Amino acid sequence: MKLIILTRATFFVEEDKILTSLFEEGMENLHLYKPGSEPVYSERLLTLLSEDYYKKITVHDHFYLKEEYGLHGIHLDAADIEKPEGYKGHTSCTCHSIEELHDAKKRNDYVFLKTIFDSNSNPDDKQTLDMESLRNASKKGLIDRHVYAMGGICLDNIKEMKDLGFGGVVICGDIWNRFSIHHGQDFKELITHFQKLQKAVS
Numbered sequence: 300m301k302l303i304i305l306t307r308a309t310f311f312v313e314e315d316k317i318l319t320s321l322f323e324e325g326m327e328n329l330h331l332y333k334p335g336s337e338p339v340y341s342e343r344l345l346t347l348l349s350e351d352y353y354k355k356i357t358v359h360d361h362f363y364l365k366e367e368y369g370l371h372g373i374h375l376d377a378a379d380i381e382k383p384e385g386y387k388g389h390t391s392c393t394c395h396s397i398e399e400l401h402d403a404k405k406r407n408d409y410v411f412l413k414t415i416f417d418s419n420s421n422p423d424d425k426q427t428l429d430m431e432s433l434r435n436a437s438k439k440g441l442i443d444r445h446v447y448a449m450g451g452i453c454l455d456n457i458k459e460m461k462d463l464g465f466g467g468v469v470i471c472g473d474i475w476n477r478f479s480i481h482h483g484q485d486f487k488e489l490i491t492h493f494q495k496l497q498k499a500v501s
Contacts, residue, residue, distance in 0.1 A: 300460075300461055300501070301327070301328065301466060301468075302468060303467055304321060304329050304470055304471075304474060305471040306331055306332050307475045308333060308421075309480075310333065310340050313480070316486075318344075319352075320490055322348075322355065330358075330359060333359070336360070338361040338364070341364060353371075354371050356370045356371055358374065359374045362383055362386070372390055372391065372408070373389070374390070374393070375392040375393070375407075376393050377392070377393060378395070378403045382406075390407045391409050391411070392407050393412075394446075395414075397412070397433075400441045400446060404443075411449040412428070412446050415448050415456075416450055416451025417451050418450050418472060419471065419472025420475060442464045444467075447465060447469050448465045448468050452469060461500075473492070
């Protein structure tokens with residue numbers, strides 16, 4: 300099972316240090332998600348990271364960054380968004396319903412399915428999928444190794460997602476809520492939790 304870490308939606312001072320530590324701990328797939336931000340801030344964050352990690356980063360916005368920094372790929376935040384004209388690289392997208400999975404899987408390397416549970420990072424993102432629907436989708440083969448569970452995913456429900464046949468999980472609030480961007484300086488708890496997540500998906 301794959302483990303994807305989604306960045307906080309906002310930039311913060313210690314971010315590059317924490318991301319570097321996560322990469323050093325073996326993070327394989329980081330999604331750079333900064334909705335509504337100016338591209339210069341994403342560029343600044345990338346320049347603070349080692350180039351060795353660029354191939355493990357997927358961008359949700361400012362897609363030119365993919366080519367400029369040699370990143371892994373781009374992510375479309377809805378199933379009906381078209382890829383940039385002429386784009387040939389790695390793509391993923393977010394599906395907001397089970398019905399979107401069939402076609403989205405054909406066009407992308409993998410897809411996120413949200414919202415499985417109430418979000419840990421965005422109070423407005425409430426659960427939109429029930430377990431019965433997910434079990435039915437799993438039986439029909441709509442949920443498979445190319446579909447990653449998103450929305451309220453945490454250490455306590457990863458096994459349940461694995462049992463449903465998801466190929467991966469997308470973690471955001473469950474990890475970032477362990478560090479205070481205003482008062483935190485020590486992020487050991489966050490790193491320790493990441494290690495637990497790694498074990499849970501293996």
